[in-house]
Amino acid sequence: MNTLFxxxxxxxPSGDGMTVWVIDPDGQSHHLHDTFTPTxxxxxxxxxxxxxxxxxxxxxxxxxxxxxxxxxxxxxxxIEVLEIGVRIPDLLPRLFRQVADFRPNLTYYDADIxxxxxxxxxxGIFPLAYCSIDRDGRHIQRIEALDSPWEIDYPLPPLRxxxxxxxxxxxNPGRGYRGDLLVEIEGNTFHFPRAHSRRLVLGIRHLLEHYxxxxxxxTYGDNYILPRLLELSRHYGIPLPLNxxxxxxxxxxxxxxxxSYGRVVFRNEQHLLFGRWHLDRQNAFLANDYxxxxxxxxxxxxxxxxxxxxxxxxxxxxxxxxxxxxxxxxVLVPWQKRQPETLKSGLDxxxxxxxxxxxxxxxxxxxxxxxxxxxxxxxxIMVHFNISPETVGAKCCEGEPIPELGTPICRHRQGLVxxxxxxxxxxxxxxxxxxxxxxxxxxxxxxxxxxxxxxKWLLVTCFGYLGYKNARFGRIEAHExxxxxxxxxxxxxxxxxxxxxxxxxxxYVDGLWIHKPExxxxxxxxxxxxxxxxxxxxxxxxxxxxxxxxxxxSRTEPRVAVANRYFGAFEDGSLKVxxxxxxxxxxxxxxxxxxxxxxxxxxxGRDAAGFCAALPEAIAFARQRLLSxxxxxxxxxxxxITHRLSRRxxxxxxxxxxxxxxxxxxxxxxxxxxxxxxxxxxxxxxxKARAWELLEGRxxxxxxxxxxxxLRAVESIxxxxxxxxxxxxxxxxxxxxxxxxxxxLPPPGVxxxxxxxxxxxVPSQVGIRAPSALNRQWxxxxxxREALLPAA
DNA sequence: TTCAACCACTT
DNA sequence: ACCCTTGGTTGAA
Numbered sequence: 157m158n159t160l161f162x163x164x165x166x167x168x169p170s171g172d173g174m175t176v177w178v179i180d181p182d183g184q185s186h187h188l189h190d191t192f193t194p195t196x197x198x199x200x201x202x203x204x205x206x207x208x209x210x211x212x213x214x215x216x217x218x219x220x221x222x223x224x225x226x227x228x229x230x231x232x233x234x235i236e237v238l239e240i241g242v243r244i245p246d247l248l249p250r251l252f253r254q255v256a257d258f259r260p261n262l263t264y265y266d267a268d269i270x271x272x273x274x275x276x277x278x279x280g281i282f283p284l285a286y287c288s289i290d291r292d293g294r295h296i297q298r299i300e301a302l303d304s305p306w307e308i309d310y311p312l313p314p315l316r317x318x319x320x321x322x323x324x325x326x327x328n329p330g331r332g333y334r335g336d337l338l339v340e341i342e343g344n345t346f347h348f349p350r351a352h353s354r355r356l357v358l359g360i361r362h363l364l365e366h367y368x369x370x371x372x373x374x375t376y377g378d379n380y381i382l383p384r385l386l387e388l389s390r391h392y393g394i395p396l397p398l399n400x401x402x403x404x405x406x407x408x409x410x411x412x413x414x415x416s417y418g419r420v421v422f423r424n425e426q427h428l429l430f431g432r433w434h435l436d437r438q439n440a441f442l443a444n445d446y447x448x449x450x451x452x453x454x455x456x457x458x459x460x461x462x463x464x465x466x467x468x469x470x471x472x473x474x475x476x477x478x479x480x481x482x483x484x485x486x487v488l489v490p491w492q493k494r495q496p497e498t499l500k501s502g503l504d505x506x507x508x509x510x511x512x513x514x515x516x517x518x519x520x521x522x523x524x525x526x527x528x529x530x531x532x533x534x535x536x537i538m539v540h541f542n543i544s545p546e547t548v549g550a551k552c553c554e555g556e557p558i559p560e561l562g563t564p565i566c567r568h569r570q571g572l573v574x575x576x577x578x579x580x581x582x583x584x585x586x587x588x589x590x591x592x593x594x595x596x597x598x599x600x601x602x603x604x605x606x607x608x609x610x611x612k613w614l615l616v617t618c619f620g621y622l623g624y625k626n627a628r629f630g631r632i633e634a635h636e637x638x639x640x641x642x643x644x645x646x647x648x649x650x651x652x653x654x655x656x657x658x659x660x661x662x663x664y665v666d667g668l669w670i671h672k673p674e675x676x677x678x679x680x681x682x683x684x685x686x687x688x689x690x691x692x693x694x695x696x697x698x699x700x701x702x703x704x705x706x707x708x709x710s711r712t713e714p715r716v717a718v719a720n721r722y723f724g725a726f727e728d729g730s731l732k733v734x735x736x737x738x739x740x741x742x743x744x745x746x747x748x749x750x751x752x753x754x755x756x757x758x759x760x761g762r763d764a765a766g767f768c769a770a771l772p773e774a775i776a777f778a779r780q781r782l783l784s785x786x787x788x789x790x791x792x793x794x795x796x797i798t799h800r801l802s803r804r805x806x807x808x809x810x811x812x813x814x815x816x817x818x819x820x821x822x823x824x825x826x827x828x829x830x831x832x833x834x835x836x837x838x839x840x841x842x843x844k845a846r847a848w849e850l851l852e853g854r855x856x857x858x859x860x861x862x863x864x865x866x867l868r869a870v871e872s873i874x875x876x877x878x879x880x881x882x883x884x885x886x887x888x889x890x891x892x893x894x895x896x897x898x899x900x901l902p903p904p905g906v907x908x909x910x911x912x913x914x915x916x917x918v919p920s921q922v923g924i925r926a927p928s929a930l931n932r933q934w935x936x937x938x939x940x941r942e943a944l945l946p947a948a
Numbered sequence: 949t950t951c952a953a954c955c956a957c958t959t
Numbered sequence: 960a961c962c963c964t965t966g967g968t969t970g971a972a
Contacts, residue, residue: 471961492960620961627961635962665959711966718965720959735958735965742956802955810954810969 157297160186160289163313164281164301165370166431167272167461169245174275175401176296177431178289179313179370185400187431188289190296194245194274196252197226197237197488200262205238208259217251218243226265229487229546229572229629237265237488245271256491265488269479273459277483283455283462284312305456306579308586309600312452316342318369320381323347328438329380330424331826331849337381341367357388357396364397371433372398373448378436382406382427400431413830421469422801422831428463435466449603450610457580457614470613471621474576477614478629481576492628517662517669517707519717521876523764525661525671525724526681527699527732528653528688530645532581532612533666534619537641539578540693544571545622545631558637559644565637572629577618584611585695642666645692652688662707664719669705700726703759704767706876708736721872725759737869744865746794750781751869758873768877778870779888785866786859795857796835796848803830813838813845820847838862 162180169175173192179185198205209221220241225234240255242248252267266274276282285301303310322335329335337348337356341363348356374381382398386406389396398406409426424439435448446453455462458476465473482489530536537543541556547566548558555564570578587608594601621627623635642665649668650660658670658679672679681698688696705724707717721735731752737743738751754774761767784790797813805818805828817836818828826849828834835848838858846855871884879887 469960475960617961623962630961720965739959740957799956808955812955812968814955 157290157292160291161302162186162287162289164276164283164285164287165313166433167275167283168430169271170403172243172245174245174271175430176299177400178287179315181314183314183316183370185368185370185431187294187401188291188296189294190275190279190299192245192275192278193220193241193243194248194271194278195239195241196248196267197239197265198255198259198262199228199235199237199265199488200259204259204262208238208240208255208262211258212240212251212255215254217254218247219251227485227487229482229490232546232550232552235488245275264491266483267491269483269489270460270464270476272461273476273479274483276459277480282457282459284452285456286311306583308583308590310456313370315370316367317371317373318363318367320372320374320377322376322381329376331821333849339363341369353388354392354394357385357392357394360385361394361396368400369432371435372429374434374436374438376436376438377434378426378439379411379424382434383408383425386427398432398434399429404430411829422829423467426467433463435463440466446606446610446613449606453607453610454614469617470610471617474614474618474621475628477580478572478576481572482629485572485575487572490628514665514719515660515663517717517719517722519707519709519715519876520878521764521767522661522669522671522705522707523703524674525669525702525705526679527667527669527702528649528681528685528696529667529699531695531697532584532615533642533645533694534638535577535581535615536694537638537645538571538618538622539574539581541565541637541641542567542571542574543622543634543637543641544573545629545634547571547574548631548634548637558640560640561636563633563637573618573622573634577615580611580614584608584615587611645694648692649688649696652691653684656684662719662722667699700728700730700732702726703729703762704764708872708875723755723873725755725761729759731755731759736872737865742797742799743869744795744797744862746781746785746790747862747866747869749794750778750866751873753777753781754870754873771874771877774873775887778866778873782863782866782870782888785862788856788859790857790862792837792851792855792857795837795862797838797845798833798835800833801828801830804828816843817845817847820850824850 160178160180162178164176165179165185166177167174170189173190176188176190177185178188198208205223212219212221220239220243222239222241224237224239226237227233228235240251242251248271249268252264256262256264256267272283276285279299281287281299281301282305285305286303287299287301289299290297319338319340321338322329322333323338324333324335334350336350337360339346339348339360346359346363348359350356385396385398388394407426407428407430409428411423411425413422424436426436426439427434435451440451451462451466454460454465454470454473458465458473459480460468460473460476479489542565547569549563550566552566553568555566557564587604591601591604591608594604619635619638622630622638623632646663646666646668650663653660653668653670656679657676658672660668661671662669681701685696685698688694702724703726706722708721708723710716710718718735723731723733723736725731733739733752733755736751738748738755743751754777757774757777758767758770761770799814799817801814801818805815805822808815808818813836814834817834821828821834836845837848837851837855838844838861839846840856840858840860844858867881867884867888870888871879871881874884
């Protein structure tokens with residue numbers, strides 16, 4: 157027997173336990189095995205439990221049965237359960253299915269927790285933990301983590317990475333594009349022409365054997381490169397060691413579409429490896445945002461394997477962290493039934509729809525404005541007020557009444573959700589402090605930023621999860637409690653800033669925009685923030701002070717501003733832009749750049765007067781861009797529009813542009829799935845739009861349609877000075893007379909619009925269009941459910 | 949011309 | 960494997 161030190165790399169079931177891969181500090185991989193018997197539990201009448209035992213014994217199932225007691229989270233006490241241990245872990249899902257079908261009325265626990273996660277939790281280890289392992293040959297006698305998931309600056313194993321991609325432009329091979337295969341490893345690039353497919357398989361085999369990479373990072377590996385390699389390998393009868401574990405074949409999972417964050421997401425088919433990871437950049441959830449650093453951080457925190465983390469939403473990560481808390485406490489984890497979300501009745505909607513606090517902002521251009529944001533407001537509320545499915549309405553103690561609702565919250569024991577979130581919030585704030593302190597050239601900075609971003613997404617989803625019917629630890633009352641506290645905290649904060657002589661221009665769920673005239677000097681924001689923290693118990697930060705800031709009017713009701721369309725320039729000249737065309741994914745690049753270009757010019761203005769002074773230059777810039785657009789000389793790739801399909805092409809009832817393009821592609825044999833993105837160009841004539849993949853040669857674009865889009869984008873920027881559509885058309889298209897010759901700037905000092913600033917408060921009796929679902933009353937305080945985005 | 953249904957998007 | 964609203968377009972009345 158000897159002791160091995162190394163990082164936990166991969167875990168999956170095999171035989172009477174788990175295969176465990178460890179990478180040592182020299183980069184050497186070790187293939188080990190650990191005996192492991194996962195368990196699940198059934199609760200109910202003894203008679204029925206006895207018949208389950210009998211059924212399992214009769215079938216000769218490899219199980220260990222015993223009666224025991226476990227804690228039920230919601231009852232807060234031990235209950236009697238039947239423990240079913242499965243000696244061949246891989247059989248657990250199938251055995252559970254048999255038992256649940258046999259006695260569907262029993263209550264089941266711990267039945268659907270992924271096996272790798274159960275194993276690491278049982279052993280007190282986690283993916284990428286640095287471990288000490290006593291082993292006897294391949295067999296693990298003892299494994300122990302020398303590292304903690306809460307470590308900030310942890311060493312990671314020296315991983316050998318092989319990159320796989322196709323030559324040529326980045327095009328989806330699922331749409332018919334085919335290229336040569338390019339493989340990069342340790343600084344060498346190998347080019348495999350697609351015509352020589354046998355040589356390709358032999359070449360890849362050689363590279364896998366020679367370099368023995370730990371990770372394959374691909375672009376379109378899940379839906380094209382790996383399946384194609386496997387197909388060629390079968391065709392030529394040349395085995396391809398994609399797996400490090402030669403006893404396993406590559407695991408294929410089918411493509412699917414699902415709803416997440418209010419929209420449909422398409423997840424392509426997956427190809428997962430054993431003893432090696434395959435990560436596909438094109439088939440990853442938010443990986444562009446937090447990258448491999450973020451994936452490894454979530455794997456360490458949640459116990460889920462990195463190959464899984466890369467492909468699932470962060471909601472799965474936070475859910476796994478809650479499961480981990482439960483297992484550590486010895487609390488039963490309820491089996492998560494997959495009930496379809498039922499349609500809510502009108503009344504239910506009215507009750508559930510009282511969400512975050514949103515103020516209708518004061519429209520127009522403002523100066524001397526500061527923005528204050530609560531950091532990670534909703535998760536902080538859950539921790540600070542102990543909100544969890546089992547603490548809301550608990551009868552174990554007198555409890556603390558929730559504002560507005562009155563329901564008591566248990567104060568004598570920490571809830572499961574707060575217990576899960578507290579260390580995460582703490583870790584995130586430590587990274588935040590480090591990111592601020594470290595010099596820009598510090599090599600650790602990039603990884604810290606990405607881990608910080610991964611935490612952000614974990615925290616964002618935890619609130620939605622509380623109100624999600626299918627969540628294991630979800631409960632609508634807890635969700636509403638968070639909202640109630642959120643509104644309370646924001647209103648209290650509003651009072652505090654108003655007592656200090658500020659005027660609140662806008663409130664939005666977790667942020668406030670406050671104004672104080674210049675005459676009183678620069679306000680002491682630090683002491684204000686401290687006072688708010690002391691009063692509310694939550695941390696609030698200064699997002700920045702604006703040179704100028706514009707809240708935009710509604711397009712349908714121009715007298716009223718809308719809550720989430722605004723832009724402004726901070727004191728350092730940086731811009732904050734929300735809700736306008738430049739932020740939308742379906743805005744063509746040319747129009748996005750026009751809008752941002754105008755804002756960049758305007759951001760040089762030091763205050764509202766500076767904004768107005770910069771307007772002629774911004775207008776001239778937009779005018780020149782519009783003239784190029786109308787002359788037809790803009791490159792088509794600058795005008796590509798992207799849309800995400802929400803349904804299958806044949807399911808569209810309205811012939812929208814996107815539906816037309818989807819039909820075009822479908823007609824050429826391209827299979828499109830809900831959630832997939834499509835690129836197209838607007839073209840003149842009855843065709844209206846053509847798919848990007850079907851454009852050949854120089855195709856003219858629809859100048860009129862694009863001009864309309866451009867004018868609308870310019871209108872958003874100029875609306876704060878009261879410019880209407882006809883004025884803007886005159887400025888941008890008028891060819892003579894207004895300011896002189898075409899393209900001429902207005903002379904300095906010319907009044908080109910009245911800033912709405914002077915008009916003051918918008919009358920609060922002006923109606924905004926009522927929400928379509930319900931005819932709700934509205935006042936200057938509009939109550940609405942909103943997801944929280946902790947400050948980045 | 950009006951308006952409801954539909955669709956995609958944002959935070 | 961997350962909640963919902965707003966704004967714009969389409970096509971029938």
